[in-house]
Amino acid sequence: MKKIVIKIGGNAATQLTPAFFDTIKYWQKQHYNIVLVHGGGDTISELMSQLNEPVQKINGIRFTTQKGISITKMALLGQVQPALLETCRANGLPVIGLNAESNQLMTGHTIDQDTFGYVGTIHQVNTKLIHSIWQQNLIPIIAPMAITNQGQWLNVNADHAATSIAKYLKADELYLLTDVSGVQIKGNILQKLTSKTMADLQEKQMITGGMIPKVNSALLAARHGVGAVHITNTVTQPGTIVTI
Template sequence: MGYVVIKCGGSIMDGIHPSFYENIVMMMEENHVKPVIVHGGGPEISKMLDQLKIETRFIDGMRVTTNEVLDVVEMVLSGTMNKTIVRNLMTCGGRSIGLSGVDGMLLEAGPIHQENQLGFVGRVHSVNTKIIERLLNEKLIPVISPVATDKHGGRWNVNADLAAAAIAKALQAPLCLVTNVPGILKNGKVLSNISHLEVQQLLDDGTITGGMIPKVKAALDCLHEGIREVVILDGTEENALKRFIDKEKIGTSINLELTYAK
């Protein structure tokens, strides 16, 4: 039974189909795969920052993170968002453990850019896979907030797509990015299959913008490290995860060789 890393975006949380949680519990119960959930929480973070009158801005889809912003990021991601997912799995009969990258030094990180343009935004350097493996061996689903740490006790706000990619690489597991759009779009149409070279072209010509940028960069990172496939799919669709696990055609599949359907 292999692993699968499922990244759930903060933008999808309110509209996600109830079958999302049911599908994850089913994966564990029927021994299809061992699911690992990584989640974001961007909209909720922005809402809390607005309430606290703390300014925030984005560069290439990533939130510039001051120490003040980081306090809110950790509170929302490792608190509210994380426990909401744990509770939702519980109501479907699942057993899960909510934790952040800080716990057990699960995710060790450092600055994503040397010039520090993004503040306390980090990149994962290593993943403590033993923690994940032990939880899954006990039939507990890991639900991971992407707040990471370093050897000096520092905190880093890691983009959830990139955190999920780092975990997928460490486990050598397929990566599924669950969002609120049906996949990568070109001229209003979903690209069902696309190669890494074509993704780079769409980045270069500006077709891929905003929050989709870190998603496809995470996908490219995984592919170059030996992960066979990354899928971006719409979590508002019923049984979207089940269809992905059953290898049905859904969303956008990104891989090293395939060419998209025009």
């Protein structure tokens, strides 16, 4: 049974195409097991500005205070995920929304609290819960946050969350959807990207900003045995396939 994890952007509710929904429905008919992980960076930034919380990013990672965590939860669990669930249901997908607190779905720890605040990395995923949802022919839609063993909520990069879920599920494919059709170098989309090429491109500063955590997440997934990792703007095109 093929397992596919797809990371979609926070604005996905308004941007997903009929082709996306048709592809997911086709995969479901093939009895593939699918997980959607959503981002929400723009919504979080917008809400932070409204609530006078400074937006500060370091190497593409959002510095997150305790107030920032509350705002992130409001944005992801109160706005982004409900809108996405509604859109998916309206397009005929059987979906269920999950977050870190759903039966300890994602447990994590801070990356570097002094530098990034309450930003975390995931060290455990409750794969049994996901499997039980698949048995009901449902598609889980997961918010990118984790909780520490002490109960502290953590902000997690959505690409990293999708990568961790793919790793623990031993997924066959991981799609990291973005607003470009792949990793672009001098106007050309790379069909394949290896860790050696990535190191060279980063050194020459040809991969920068938000694409760095995306590619690093993809390489991590490939190293942990995820069959094929795609950086693309649609599930109907392979985009850049990342391998070790």
